[in-house]
Amino acid sequence: MTVVLIFLAIVISTSMWWLSHQRLGAKPWLESGLDNLDQGSHQVSLPKAKVGLLVFLSVIGMLFTLFFSSHFMRQEIEDWRSISLPSMVWINGILLLAASVYLQSALITARRQTLGAQNLAVRSPVQVSILSDGKYRHSIRSLLINACVLTVAFLIGQLITWHEVAGNGFFLSGNPSSSYFYVLTGLHGLHIIGGLVALFHTTSLTWNDTQIHKIGSRIDLCALYWHFLFFIWCAMIFVMLGWTYDPLIELCQRVIL
Amino acid sequence: MVEIESTSPASVPPAEVEEVELYHATNFWTKYVFSQDAKIIAIQYSGVAISIGLVALVLSSLIRLQLGFPEMFDFITPESYYQFVTMHGMIMVVYLLTALFLGGFGNYLIPLMVGARDMAFPYVNMLSFWIYFLAVLVLVASFFVPGGPTGAGWTLYPPQAILSGTPGGTGLGIILMLVSLALFIVGFTMGGLNYVVTVLQGRTRGMTMMRLPLTVWGIFTATVLALLAFPALLVATVMMLFDRLLETSFFMPSLVEFGDQLSYGGGSPILFQHLFWFFGHPEVYIVALPAFGIVSDLISTHARKNIFGYRMMVWAIVGIGALSFIVWAHHMYVSGMHPYFGFFFATTTLIIAVPTALKVYNWILTLWNGNIHLNTPMLFSLGFIVTFLNGGLTGLFLGNVIVDIPLSDTMFVVAHFHMVMGVAPILVVLGAIYHWYPKITGRMLDEGFGKIHFWVTFVGSYLIFFPMHYVGLVGVPRRYPELGDAAFIPDSVATLNSFISIAAFIVGIAQILFLYNLFWSLRNGRLAGANPWRATTLEWQTPETPPGHGNFGPELPLVYRWPYDYSVPGASEDFLAQNDPGPIDSGNSP
Ligand code: HEM
Ligand SMILES: [Cu+2]
Numbered sequence: 110m111t112v113v114l115i116f117l118a119i120v121i122s123t124s125m126w127w128l129s130h131q132r133l134g135a136k137p138w139l140e141s142g143l144d145n146l147d148q149g150s151h152q153v154s155l156p157k158a159k160v161g162l163l164v165f166l167s168v169i170g171m172l173f174t175l176f177f178s179s180h181f182m183r184q185e186i187e188d189w190r191s192i193s194l195p196s197m198v199w200i201n202g203i204l205l206l207a208a209s210v211y212l213q214s215a216l217i218t219a220r221r222q223t224l225g226a227q228n229l230a231v232r233s234p235v236q237v238s239i240l241s242d243g244k245y246r247h248s249i250r251s252l253l254i255n256a257c258v259l260t261v262a263f264l265i266g267q268l269i270t271w272h273e274v275a276g277n278g279f280f281l282s283g284n285p286s287s288s289y290f291y292v293l294t295g296l297h298g299l300h301i302i303g304g305l306v307a308l309f310h311t312t313s314l315t316w317n318d319t320q321i322h323k324i325g326s327r328i329d330l331c332a333l334y335w336h337f338l339f340f341i342w343c344a345m346i347f348v349m350l351g352w353t354y355d356p357l358i359e360l361c362q363r364v365i366l
Numbered sequence: 367m368v369e370i371e372s373t374s375p376a377s378v379p380p381a382e383v384e385e386v387e388l389y390h391a392t393n394f395w396t397k398y399v400f401s402q403d404a405k406i407i408a409i410q411y412s413g414v415a416i417s418i419g420l421v422a423l424v425l426s427s428l429i430r431l432q433l434g435f436p437e438m439f440d441f442i443t444p445e446s447y448y449q450f451v452t453m454h455g456m457i458m459v460v461y462l463l464t465a466l467f468l469g470g471f472g473n474y475l476i477p478l479m480v481g482a483r484d485m486a487f488p489y490v491n492m493l494s495f496w497i498y499f500l501a502v503l504v505l506v507a508s509f510f511v512p513g514g515p516t517g518a519g520w521t522l523y524p525p526q527a528i529l530s531g532t533p534g535g536t537g538l539g540i541i542l543m544l545v546s547l548a549l550f551i552v553g554f555t556m557g558g559l560n561y562v563v564t565v566l567q568g569r570t571r572g573m574t575m576m577r578l579p580l581t582v583w584g585i586f587t588a589t590v591l592a593l594l595a596f597p598a599l600l601v602a603t604v605m606m607l608f609d610r611l612l613e614t615s616f617f618m619p620s621l622v623e624f625g626d627q628l629s630y631g632g633g634s635p636i637l638f639q640h641l642f643w644f645f646g647h648p649e650v651y652i653v654a655l656p657a658f659g660i661v662s663d664l665i666s667t668h669a670r671k672n673i674f675g676y677r678m679m680v681w682a683i684v685g686i687g688a689l690s691f692i693v694w695a696h697h698m699y700v701s702g703m704h705p706y707f708g709f710f711f712a713t714t715t716l717i718i719a720v721p722t723a724l725k726v727y728n729w730i731l732t733l734w735n736g737n738i739h740l741n742t743p744m745l746f747s748l749g750f751i752v753t754f755l756n757g758g759l760t761g762l763f764l765g766n767v768i769v770d771i772p773l774s775d776t777m778f779v780v781a782h783f784h785m786v787m788g789v790a791p792i793l794v795v796l797g798a799i800y801h802w803y804p805k806i807t808g809r810m811l812d813e814g815f816g817k818i819h820f821w822v823t824f825v826g827s828y829l830i831f832f833p834m835h836y837v838g839l840v841g842v843p844r845r846y847p848e849l850g851d852a853a854f855i856p857d858s859v860a861t862l863n864s865f866i867s868i869a870a871f872i873v874g875i876a877q878i879l880f881l882y883n884l885f886w887s888l889r890n891g892r893l894a895g896a897n898p899w900r901a902t903t904l905e906w907q908t909p910e911t912p913p914g915h916g917n918f919g920p921e922l923p924l925v926y927r928w929p930y931d932y933s934v935p936g937a938s939e940d941f942l943a944q945n946d947p948g949p950i951d952s953g954n955s956p
Contacts, residue, residue: 110640114692117594121688124590128684131575137928138672141948143572157486161563164593168555172597175644179601179637183616188632281612285632288614292604 112181116174120167162330166337169300173341176296177348180289184351191351192286195273198346201266208259209339212308212332215252218245219325249324250315256335257308260301267298286349293345297338304334388916389488400496402488403915404473407495409806411469418502419462420877425454427874434867436848445533447847448517453509455520456543459649460550461502463791467656468554468592469498471798472561472585474806478905479582481570481923481945483916486563490556497553504546513537519845521642522602524617524635528610531623540610544603551596551603561589570904572925576680577944579903579929580673583680584659587687588652594691595648602641609633636701643694650787651690654754655683657794658725661747663929664794664801665729667901668744669736670940672930675728682721689718699767700774708767715765719758726755737933742816743899746797749824750790757786760835775845778838781831789827796823796880803884804898808911809891815883819876826873833862902943903929 155163183189222245271291279287311327391397401407428450432442442450473491477484485491508515517533518526518540530536534543565578565586578586605616609630617638618630666673673679695703695711729751738744760782763769773779796819803811838844841854849855897906909919923945931942942948 110644113598113644117691120594121691125684125688128575133576133677133680135574135576135677137574137576137676138930141927143924143926143947157563157567160566161487161559164559164562165555168593168597171594172600175598175601175641179605179616179641182637182640183634186632186634188615281608282614282629285615288608288616292608292614296604 110178110182113171113174113178116170120170156326158326158330159333162333166334169337169341172296173293173345176289176293177344180293180348183285183289186285188284189286190284192274192279192284192290192349193277194290194346194349195270195277197266197270197273201263201270202342202346204259204263204266205335205339205342208256208263209332209335211252211256211259212328212335215249215256216325216328216332218249218252219321219328221245222249223322223325245321246315249321249328250312253308253312253315253328256331257305257312260305260308260335264298264301267294270294290349293349297342297345300338300341304331304338307331307334388483390915400492402484402492404477404485404488404491405806405913405917407491408470408473410495411465411473411498412471414499414502415462415466415470418457418505419466421506422454422457422462423874423877425450425457427871429454430867430870432847434864434870442847444847445517446514448519448845449515449533449539451845452517452519453505453515457505458788459520459653460547461505463653463787463795464554464592464649465498465550466795467653467791468561468585468589469495469557471581471656471660472557472589474802475581475905476561476564476585477568478908478913478917479579479903480565480568481573481904481918481925482564482568483918483922485560486568487560491560494553494557494560497549497556501546501549501553504542504549508534508539508542508546511538511542513539516540516543518543521646522606523642524606524609524633524638525619525621525630528606528618529621529623541607544607544610547603548600548607551600554592554596558589558593561585562593570922570925573944576677577925577928579659580662580676580679580683581656581659581903583683584655584657584662587683588655591648591655591687591690592652595645595652598641598645602638602645605641606638636698639698639701640694643697644691646697647694648690650783651686653787653791655687657750657754657791658683660794660798661750662725662729662732663901663903664743664747664797665732665736666930666932667801667899668741668747669733669738670932671732671736672932673728674731674734675724676928676930678724679728682725685721686718689714689721693718696765696770699770705767712765712767716762719762719765722758726751726758741800742811742813742820743797743801745817745820745824746793746800749820750793750797753785753793753827754790757782757784757790761786772841773838775843776838777834777842777844780844781834781838784831784834789831793824796820799884801899802905803887804894804911805905806912807888807891808894809887809889810894810898811887811891812883815879815886819880819883822876822879823873826869826876829869830866830873833866837862837866897943900939900941902931902941904944907943907945 184191225245271294274287274290279290281288281291307327308331311324311331314324314327389402391401391403396402398406401410428442429447431439432447473485476482513534513536515534516522516527516539518535522540522543526532526535528535528540532540534540565582569578605614608614609616609618613629615630615633617635618628618633619635620631621628662673662679693711693714695707696715699708699711733748760778764773764779764782800811800816803809837859840856840859842849842859849859894911896908896911899906904918904923904925905913907923908914908917925944926947927942927944929944931937933940934942936949
């Protein structure tokens with residue numbers, strides 16, 4: 110359970126860090142009034158949806174780190190035969206990374222538009238929408254479409270990987286290492302599919318006249334989610350290749366299990 | 367003392383954040399069925415949770431029928447006994463208490479208490495309820511499938527859970543149980559995101575974290591725990607489903623069943639135990655922390671005293687929450703673990719008792735010299751404190767490896783956890799219903815019925831669970847439908863068991879009185895008015911009772927003070943509500 114405890118420690122210390130900025134030492138029974146408490150506002154200064162997503166990502170993080178922990182514990186038992194991953198996984202990794210990068214640049218473009226619009230708005234408010242919109246909207250749309258295509262390609266790539274692994278004689282119920290392989294990649298794929306629904310929706314918004322800064326905040330969420338899932342994917346491959354299996358971890362496991 | 371001048375409403379600076387659009391329902395279906403209003407969702411959650419909880423109550427009576435009067439009832443076979451015990455435990459812990467505290471009270475109280483119009487993501491909140499409802503339906507369905515529900519015990523330990531020796535193990539029973547749990551977790555996660563984000567982002571102006579009522583602190587922290595702990599159960603259920611359906615060997619060792627070698631091999635049942643209890647122990651605090659919070663508010667209100675040590679209470683809630691993740695293996699002392707491992711977990715278990723004891727002291731000091739109104743909510747709160755203390759003390763025994771090993775899997779454990787996470791939280795639930803019913807319906811529950819309900823439930827619970835400790839101490843094991851004539855079991859155990867059973871039936875029947883009161887008072891209860899308990903928190907300050915859509919009328923309340931300004935000298939009444947700017951001329955110290 111070491112991995113999950115490390116992840117949990119990160120989540121908990123982040124929350125504690127945030128809490129420690131909430132004047133936990135205040136003596137609320139001595140203070141009344143509104144003004145003094147409003148400054149240095151105690152709300153988190155992020156949009157609601159982003160806070161929601163961050164909380165959700167910690168839940169997903171727990172889910173995967175728990176799987177990793179159980180993977181490490183299961184691989185201690187002698188029937189374990191490590192699985193050899195086909196080289197296709199590296200291509201998949203690059204596809205997902207590229208999708209992530211495209212989303213990030215879509216985000217940057219949207220931000221630039223919003224900034225530009227603000228600057229312009231100072232001079233001539235009327236022109237804002239006419240001037241900036243078309244140009245940016247177009248490039249955001251193509252960046253998003255690229256991200257969609259790459260992600261779908263990633264999913265197809267994962268299916269091909271499954272096919273190859275099965276071709277090598279590793280089936281779901283064969284060796285526990287292959288059981289973990291299918292379950293983990295499957296679960297990751299499901300999360301990607303869930304994200305794709307949101308991404309498709311966001312992309313479709315570029316066709317109607319939703320304001321770009323609204324699309325931008327959705328792209329922000331998608332980008333964060335994609336980066337996180339890419340990170341999880343890397344961790345997953347590390348775990349399955351057994352690369353983190355160094356003497357230090359072995360020692361910890363001796364002590365704890 | 368630092369005295370900060372209170373501002374008059376006139377000098378309130380304009381809000382920086384604009385109000386959000388509220389969703390408005392247009393027809394009956396979107397208003398009452400697929401409602402996105404947290405208050406309706408709360409009532410839906412509570413209704414479903416209480417209904418399924420009644421099923422669990424009936425199951426407990428069936429269990430007691432068998433234990434009190436063995437061999438008298440032909441319809442209770444050993445198989446069905448296991449099924450009753452399993453479903454009773456699982457329903458009580460997950461589908462009743464977790465759903466009621468977080469989905470029910472959380473949904474109703476969080477937006478009102480923090481001064482928000484609704485939850486942060488109302489649509490997701492609605493989905494949360496319907497997925498929960500689906501989970502309950504799947505659970506109920508397992509009673510009607512061939513082979514019946516699973517009888518694996520609420521802990522669902524493999525390998526027995528999915529073998530033919532266990533009722534439901536090779537049929538649909540265990541599958542439906544696992545699917546239902548997975549659905550529950552998905553549904554809960556949707557709700558949980560709402561509760562957390564609403565507390566973080568939805569607070570009205572002036573409502574700092576350190577001005578939140580302890581109820582909100584309790585529910586908030588419990589939600590965070592649940593969000594982080596339920597994934598462990600999800601991982602366990604998913605892997606067990608694969609083991610059961612697709613013959614993987616995550617948890618299943620190689621086995622010979624009736625002479626046949628099964629296709630499993632190498633899996634680790636201990637791995638399941640780790641995952642299960644990594645969820646299971648925080649689960650205890652998921653039902654305890656909201657109870658802690660609610661009880662603090664109830665005793666403060668009904669003893670007209672500010673809560674003693676508010677800051678300590680908050681820190682204790684957060685501290686207990688964090689610690690609860692590193693004690694899980696005290697449920698596994700007999701699993702053959704490394705002695706140092708057990709030592710570590712015994713230590714952390716005892717450490718967690720420190721903040722818990724601190725809370726008990728603070729409740730008692732809050733009551734000290736208070737103007738205690740012995741009404742039903744207060745009685746239930748006092749009952750909770752006593753019962754929780756009692757269960758906590760036996761917990762200290764069980765937390766020590768050396769004491770736990772002989773007591774493990776005896777009725778002593780059953781008595782302990784019923785005191786601490788069965789009776790105690792249920793007393794708070796009941797007290798809280800008596801407290802908030804006037805806000806939810808506009809009418810008071812009947813006090814006469816309430817007092818009878820309290821005394822029968824409270825005394826009855828003690829008559830059930832106190833003797834059960836002794837039954838456990840002589841070594842009667844848990845999860846045994848019948849004891850036979852073992853030499854170490856004296857005859858008095860049988861007498862005691864019949865006695866316990868009769869007490870249990872009386873307690874069960876007393877709940878009918880409560881249900882009757884709930885429905886009767888809906889039409890005939892005394893009209894409550896906006897703030898019958900003269901309480902300070904925001905939910906009692908709404909312009910309408912029950913609160914309308916959007917909770918607070920045209921203007922959101924502004925918060926000027928903490929929630930415990932009771933018995934304030936010089937105030938026009940004996941309390942100052944949180945949105946009361948207070949006497950403007952002088953500084954007002956509580
Ligand atoms: C009138 C109220 C109740 C009575 C009479 C009662 C009685 C019992 C009995 C006799 C058992 C079985 C002991 C055995 O043979 O192993 C049991 C098990 C259990 N009960 Fe209750 N109970 C009540 C309420 C609750 C509540 C409110 C909870 C909520 C936490 C709860 C949680 C459990 C759990 C988790 C188990 C263990 C199930 C298992 O062994 O798998 N009970 N109860
Ligand atoms: Cu525990």
